[in-house]
Amino acid sequence: MTETPDFLSNEFPRRAPPLTELTLADIPPRVGLFPLSGALLLPGGHLPLMVFEPPYVALLEDALAGRRMIGVIQPLMDPDTDEHPLLYRTGTLGRITEFAENVDGTFTVTLLGISRFRLIRESQTDRGWREGVIDATPFAADLVEEDPLPINRDLLLNGLKTYLDSRDLQASWPLIEDMDDETLLVVLPMLVPFTPVEKQSLLEAMTLDERAGLLLDLLERGMD
Known part of the structure; x- marks a missing residue:
């Protein structure tokens, strides 16, 4: 009888389950927010990012130490002219699937879109990044594989x-x-x-x- 390798044992639970096993219960109620104007991350899509601003480097480090999830959301105002722009109410939860730290301290990462969410409220953390209370329930279908859709x-x-x-x-x-x-x-x-x-x-x-x-x-x- 073949023994289960230690790295697959339930004695060492993962912070986040494999992507194929994610359910609504695995979506955290709070998530760090990455405001990005003009950026779109859809469930199932991959979004490459260069992270260099100190608050978002801190956000990335904190996410890597936890569930490796970040909320990508668009600002309503131009972030170049507004230091704390209001945010749209709908964003996408992305899971860090690839990352590399560059010699200058910046990060290159790839996010995989997991599920959309509604932003309920947000606050500023003492690490400089914004944290949102989110609800992914309206988009529960994002976590379920849909039947093939006939399109023209x-x-x-x-x-x-x-x-x-x-x-x-x-x-x-x-x-x-x-x-x-x-x-x-x-x-x-x-x-x-x-x-x-x-x-x-x-x-x-x-x-x-x-x-x-x-x-x-x-x-x-x-x-x-």
Whole structure:
């Protein structure tokens, strides 16, 4: 009989369960907030970040010492002109899946989108970063794998091509065409250069079907 390796034993519980086992019960009621204007992290998406400002370096260090989760949320005002901008009420909980400390003390990290959340209230910590009381219950479906969603790929990809051409932007079409429908609906909203308000509307779309319709509408409006 083969013994279970010590590193898999329940005697050494993890701070956060494996990604495939995450449930609403694993979502912390409080999370450090990373305000990022124009940044969109959707559940299932990957967001690379360079972290260099002291409060957010501290946030990252604290997150790495805990559940490795950070709340990505957009500010309502321009953070370059407002030191403490108000925040949108909906953000995304990201789990740190890759990180590297650079020689200058900055960090390069990748966040994996876990679930969206509602921001109930927030406060400033003595470490300089903002902490939010959150509720992920309205987005419980983010933690459940959805059935494949039929979308009009030709219409969507043609809309994307026209949108990019109108802005003299390039795309890796073989890579895009190999994506399944659900991946397209995660990757395209994150990568297409929509405005912060448009990205927020894509984040707040409750279902993939609603997101698909809004994405196509934004691409078509962007051609004007």
